Amino acid sequence: MNIDIILDQIFLLPEHSKSVLKNLISEVEFPKDSIIIKAGKVERTIYFIKKGIVRAFVPQENQDLTFWFGKEGDVVLPMKSYVDNHQNYENIQLLEDCVLYQLKIDDLRQLFETDINIANWGRKLAEKELVKTEELFISRQFRTASQRYEELLTKQPEIIQRVQLGYIASYLGITQVSLSRIRSEI
CATH class of the missing domain: 2.60.120.10 (Jelly Rolls)
Incomplete structure (x- = not known):
């Protein structure tokens, strides 16, 4: 940029x-x-x-x-x-x-x-x-972890594509297992 x-x-x-x-x-x-x-x-x-x-x-x-x-x-x-x-x-x-x-x-x-x-x-x-x-x-x-993940998807979708899941889980304040569960529900 x-x-x-x-x-x-x-x-x-x-x-x-x-x-x-x-x-x-x-x-x-x-x-x-x-x-x-x-x-x-x-x-x-x-x-x-x-x-x-x-x-x-x-x-x-x-x-x-x-x-x-x-x-x-x-x-x-x-x-x-x-x-x-x-x-x-x-x-x-x-x-x-x-x-x-x-x-x-x-x-x-x-x-x-x-x-x-x-x-x-x-x-x-x-x-x-x-x-x-x-x-x-x-x-x-x-907000719940699910709501924060959905907000991340909406406002910064490139983060989901470019950042490893462990860092995203940490950002959301949850484990990678919980993040996987949230992702499968969405």
Whole structure:
């Protein structure tokens, strides 16, 4: 996905501001299974997914807990580092070979001080991520695993096709056996 489309999905910037922002963004490639954001670290980079799919997970004693998937056009934002310059609690793992756009958080913060349009873009980025988090929380609290699976089928069908069932089961908060049962019922 083109960086212009990704940036515009967040907030429409005047061309000059967008050009300044794009000058700080570079394209990088990582192989499948790379961990690009690590729990317990203050992360310095935001990523935008050009090509590929990723998952966010928290390491647990017996099994990792997957709580988010990102695909083309999505932002990989270490929120605690972005907002408060604190250590993250999540890992981000690439589930496919990925092409990403990267932006250094410190460079973005400097632009916030000099360009109100980019500062507003950064605010909208945080707001949109907050809404996604709220939707995820509400889904986890008030929907059954079957309802969450159906929602995933409806809103992100490519996840079902591109992500292994173990990660999907973890995301839904169920075992693979339960996921198989849900899939056979649908």
